[in-house]
Amino acid sequence: MLQAYISHILFANRGACLARGGLANAAEYIAAVYFARQGQMSLVMSITVGATIQVALLTAPVLVLVSFFLGHPMNLVFVNPLELIAVAAVAFSVNAIAEDGETTWFEGLLLVGVYVLLGIAFFFATPGGEAALLTGP
Numbered sequence: 001m002l003q004a005y006i007s008h009i010l011f012a013n014r015g016a017c018l019a020r021g022g023l024a025n026a027a028e029y030i031a032a033v034y035f036a037r038q039g040q041m042s043l044v045m046s047i048t049v050g051a052t053i054q055v056a057l058l059t060a061p062v063l064v065l066v067s068f069f070l071g072h073p074m075n076l077v078f079v080n081p082l083e084l085i086a087v088a089a090v091a092f093s094v095n096a097i098a099e100d101g102e103t104t105w106f107e108g109l110l111l112v113g114v115y116v117l118l119g120i121a122f123f124f125a126t127p128g129g130e131a132a133l134l135t136g137p
Helices: 002-011 012-018 026-037 039-071 081-098 105-125 129-135
Strands: none
Touching: 002 039, 026 039, 081 105
């Protein structure tokens, strides 16, 4: 549901949101919540990781093709080492959390912490991020 909401904000109309597939995985996430309430966490982890991989495998090539047609070609080469570290950190974190097939509130808190740390790192690593913070709008 959050993906559909963000898609709607980014594309500003429902047609583009549905065309992008913003609602495609909503049923999978609803099923994951249903099974999580029943305590079947290994099934929940397989549903959510599979749905996330599915979105990533669709979104990255689509963004590359759209950027080419918009005149600002984007490639998938990681120029900044932080980008490669972020991919590795996320893969390691998800593997460590999903390894035992159980989840706790602390593991969820660790995932949120990784997300916040990466957000802060990318904010200060991008050109103008720190300067915009210090000088204001």
